Amino acid sequence: MNATHSPDHPFNRSTRQPAILPLTLAHAADAARLHILGQPGTFLTALGGDVLTVLYRTLPVSPVGYGYAALGENGQVLGFAAVTTSTGRLFVEMATRRLGQLLPPLLARFTRRPSLILRSAQTLLYPLLAGNADTGSGSCAELLAIMTEPAARSQGIGGALLAAVCAECRSRGVAELTVTVDAANQGARRFYQRHGFVYCKEFFLYGRAMALYTRELLSL
Numbered sequence: 001m002n003a004t005h006s007p008d009h010p011f012n013r014s015t016r017q018p019a020i021l022p023l024t025l026a027h028a029a030d031a032a033r034l035h036i037l038g039q040p041g042t043f044l045t046a047l048g049g050d051v052l053t054v055l056y057r058t059l060p061v062s063p064v065g066y067g068y069a070a071l072g073e074n075g076q077v078l079g080f081a082a083v084t085t086s087t088g089r090l091f092v093e094m095a096t097r098r099l100g101q102l103l104p105p106l107l108a109r110f111t112r113r114p115s116l117i118l119r120s121a122q123t124l125l126y127p128l129l130a131g132n133a134d135t136g137s138g139s140c141a142e143l144l145a146i147m148t149e150p151a152a153r154s155q156g157i158g159g160a161l162l163a164a165v166c167a168e169c170r171s172r173g174v175a176e177l178t179v180t181v182d183a184a185n186q187g188a189r190r191f192y193q194r195h196g197f198v199y200c201k202e203f204f205l206y207g208r209a210m211a212l213y214t215r216e217l218l219s220l
């Protein structure tokens with residue numbers, strides 16, 4: 001499957017390419033499900049599907065968030081990608097505008113696994129650790145997540161989602177897209193390198209080695 005540079009295209013019946021459409025509230029629960037499938041054992045996954053659904057309900061309606069969903073023939077979500085120009089503002093919005101939805105599942109998780117409270121505090125330090133703290137200019141964005149349904153991987157869906165995200169970033173004047181990936185996730189690291197991301201550095205978060213990559217957008 002060839003990656004498309006047109007962000008909004010419908011399902012193509014002849015080539016069977018999925019539709020790449022802007023991420024909306026309707027995709028939130030599927031995005032959370034794919035996030036859990038794609039990132040087992042990570043901090044956000046440990047927060048659970050309900051908390052992740054709140055994140056993916058916040059992102060598409062936030063001024064600092066956007067993304068794309070890949071939809072199959074029957075409208076099923078085969079993958080998604082989510083971007084933010086300010087991770088800090090996104091988390092603050094989630095905690096303020098959606099507090100009622102966030103608090104009950106979050107408190108339930110914290111009660112079951114108190115160690116998650118410390119990890120949540122570390123999340124606040126994340127922009128400093130990664131060194132990609134928000135400058136407020138909107139010229140730099142972070143790829144928060146990109147996930148494809150396990151059975152649909154290696155068919156170009158991830159590449160098509162990334163192309164849509166990059167096109168949207170460019171149209172918003174974003175010059176640089178960064179991504180943090182678990183250093184042990186060799187498959188994802190290959191994927192990013194193949195798509196023009198350059199390795200910057202490694203740092204530790206939640207006791208795990210993380211690799212930071214960046215891709216110039218406006219010069220390409």
Ligand SMILES: CC(C)(COP(=O)(O)OP(=O)(O)OC[C@H]1O[C@@H](n2cnc3c(N)ncnc32)[C@H](O)[C@@H]1OP(=O)(O)O)[C@@H](O)C(=O)NCCC(=O)NCCS
Pocket residue numbers: 038039079144145146147148149152153154155156157158159160181185186187188189190191
């Ligand atoms: C990384 C990911 C989004 C790529 O999506 P995709 O639809 O398979 O992407 P494409 O088909 O365009 O590209 C496939 C390439 O991705 C890489 N890849 C990374 N993890 C992979 C996996 N688990 N299965 C297959 N390919 C994977 C490979 O380089 C692969 O190339 P290859 O088929 O020649 O080996 C997808 O594999 C995924 O959801 N992985 C789990 C979640 C994850 O790690 N996300 C990135 C961190 S946020």
